Amino acid sequence: MPKKSERTRQRIVEAANRLFYHQGFNQTSFTDVVEAAGVPRGNIYYYFKTKDEILEAAIQYRLDRIKQMLENWTGDYRTPIERLQRFVDILSNSADSITRFGCPMGSLNTELGKMQGPLQQQAENLFRIFESWLSDQFAELGYAGRAHELALRLMAHGQGISVIAHTHRDGAFLQREKARLHDWLDRLADGDDACA
Amino acid sequence: MPKKSERTRQRIVEAANRLFYHQGFNQTSFTDVVEAAGVPRGNIYYYFKTKDEILEAAIQYRLDRIKQMLENWTGDYRTPIERLQRFVDILSNSADSITRFGCPMGSLNTELGKMQGPLQQQAENLFRIFESWLSDQFAELGYAGRAHELALRLMAHGQGISVIAHTHRDGAFLQREKARLHDWLDRLADGDDACA
Numbered sequence: 001m002p003k004k005s006e007r008t009r010q011r012i013v014e015a016a017n018r019l020f021y022h023q024g025f026n027q028t029s030f031t032d033v034v035e036a037a038g039v040p041r042g043n044i045y046y047y048f049k050t051k052d053e054i055l056e057a058a059i060q061y062r063l064d065r066i067k068q069m070l071e072n073w074t075g076d077y078r079t080p081i082e083r084l085q086r087f088v089d090i091l092s093n094s095a096d097s098i099t100r101f102g103c104p105m106g107s108l109n110t111e112l113g114k115m116q117g118p119l120q121q122q123a124e125n126l127f128r129i130f131e132s133w134l135s136d137q138f139a140e141l142g143y144a145g146r147a148h149e150l151a152l153r154l155m156a157h158g159q160g161i162s163v164i165a166h167t168h169r170d171g172a173f174l175q176r177e178k179a180r181l182h183d184w185l186d187r188l189a190d191g192d193d194a195c196a
Numbered sequence: 197m198p199k200k201s202e203r204t205r206q207r208i209v210e211a212a213n214r215l216f217y218h219q220g221f222n223q224t225s226f227t228d229v230v231e232a233a234g235v236p237r238g239n240i241y242y243y244f245k246t247k248d249e250i251l252e253a254a255i256q257y258r259l260d261r262i263k264q265m266l267e268n269w270t271g272d273y274r275t276p277i278e279r280l281q282r283f284v285d286i287l288s289n290s291a292d293s294i295t296r297f298g299c300p301m302g303s304l305n306t307e308l309g310k311m312q313g314p315l316q317q318q319a320e321n322l323f324r325i326f327e328s329w330l331s332d333q334f335a336e337l338g339y340a341g342r343a344h345e346l347a348l349r350l351m352a353h354g355q356g357i358s359v360i361a362h363t364h365r366d367g368a369f370l371q372r373e374k375a376r377l378h379d380w381l382d383r384l385a386d387g388d389d390a391c392a
Contacts, residue, residue, distance in 0.1 A: 113297070113363060159359040163305070166306065167302075195391035
């Protein structure tokens with residue numbers, strides 16, 4: 001695809017992605033995307049025939065960004081505990097967004113999960129790539145026999161904190177629970193799995 | 197309201213409540229409610245002018261049922277630890293639904309949380325009545341100084357488990373994590389708050 005077309009397509013995907021996060025997929029209309037992208041409706045049809053196709057592209061965009069972020073973390077942080085702590089830092093870095101809109105992938109999966117279908121399966125991959133990477137870190141930390149279990153548990157902790165913080169618009173709760181997650185990981189790194 | 201009207205109104209509310217849980221509020225149309233309730237559209241307008249009004253009634257219906265359930269538990273179970281464990285049992289009693297549709301109140305709050313407004317505040321009450329009751333139990337268990345904190349943490353645990361189980365359609369994960377929640381509570385009841 002020529003450069004100009006690729007940039008336009010990207011603009012549509014990024015605008016739609018933001019709307020899906022802020023409003024929800026079902027609550028977002030094709031017209032909402034047209035207005036947010038600042039691209040004429042006819043031009044959008046050149047790239048996407050339906051809202052589902054735009055969501056598919058938005059999920060792929062998120063997957064690519066997550067994949068890149070995890071590769072960066074793997075390179076930037078030398079030890080598994082540092083990488084795991086960096087993951088938990090997402091909670092505070094995105095505290096305002098989470099409190100206002102919920103977790104981007106948790107809320108999307110919650111919405112699509114009621115709908116089933118191929119889009120739900122694609123959205124599930126957002127969790128899977130994190131869980132796979134977290135599992136690698138827990139294995140390297142010395143918990144190879146239960147690495148996947150710990151990865152899922154850490155994801156569940158993050159998701160639960162996000163749901164409560166979002167429901168109550170409570171950023172202070174999010175920060176307190178995040179601090180406890182850091183402690184939980186530090187204990188695991190010290191070989192203390194009493195609370196794991 | 198005459199008995200017949202009250203029964204019809206209730207039928208609409210219960211049908212709508214089920215649809216909102218299974219499909220999501222935004223994904224449910226007024227027509228969906230008409231068909232599910234088996235009540236002519238004109239008759240529904242007698243009770244509810246908009247979908248928002250139906251949601252308001254559905255939330256009130258849930259609040260009333262939760263309030264009744266908590267009163268029953270308070271009466272049926274004599275100790276705070278038994279009551280807390282009964283709360284955690286919701287996870288396995290509703291395992292199939294949670295795996296298929298997510299937590300009913302978590303998913304509703306996640307959806308409405310992006311929309312803000314009075315409906316979001318009403319939906320938040322679903323969490324608040326549980327948290328208030330859980331807080332009473334933790335206080336009675338001997339943790340009066342941190343009862344509310346523990347209540348929120350237990351809610352967060354339940355929500356996180358529900359999101360992961362729903363995302364991955366993983367009922368086995370839900371059961372394993374529920375078992376760990378029971379252990380966590382037992383330890384608290386024994387005065388061991390190392391993992392609290």
